[in-house]
Amino acid sequence: MVKKVEDLQEYRDTKDLETRIHKLPSDAQTRIIQNIVSQTCWHGPATREWLENEISSQEQLETMFSKPIEDHPVEDVFGSEIRTGDKWFEDGAGRVVLEDNAEDYLVEVTGVQFFRAIK
Known part of the structure; x- marks a missing residue:
């Protein structure tokens, strides 16, 4: 078979x-x-x-x-406008952050440092 x-x-x-x-x-x-x-x-x-x-x-x-949320915030903590279809998150302190600003949030708010390996 x-x-x-x-x-x-x-x-x-x-x-x-x-x-x-x-x-x-x-x-x-x-x-x-x-x-x-x-x-x-x-x-x-x-x-x-x-x-x-x-x-x-x-x-x-x-x-x-x-x-989907009908009554979403108008802008995030960095002043970027949140439009229909945008993705965003809210941290424990109530700060709203647009997905495109997540790296800025990590650096400026949480103090994360990014590194790049070169070898």
Whole structure:
């Protein structure tokens, strides 16, 4: 008895992961790709379990950021206008930050320092 590739569980699982990734917005897909590269370079091969967790994390983020709110703030803490369809978050102190200003928030409000490896 010859089995078709399409009948293998591994094939079905792979197609399921592909479908889940394609349903995500392009910025989430890009984050997954960046994380795969980082995982592979620093920790070794990305396993199926790792990839499933990565996709689930991005799906959860999209769900959290995609809740439509009719009565949203007009601008964020940096003065940027928040328009329909924009993504933003509110920290524990009630500061509203537009997604595009998240790095500024991390540097200016929380004091995070960013570094870049050159070798």
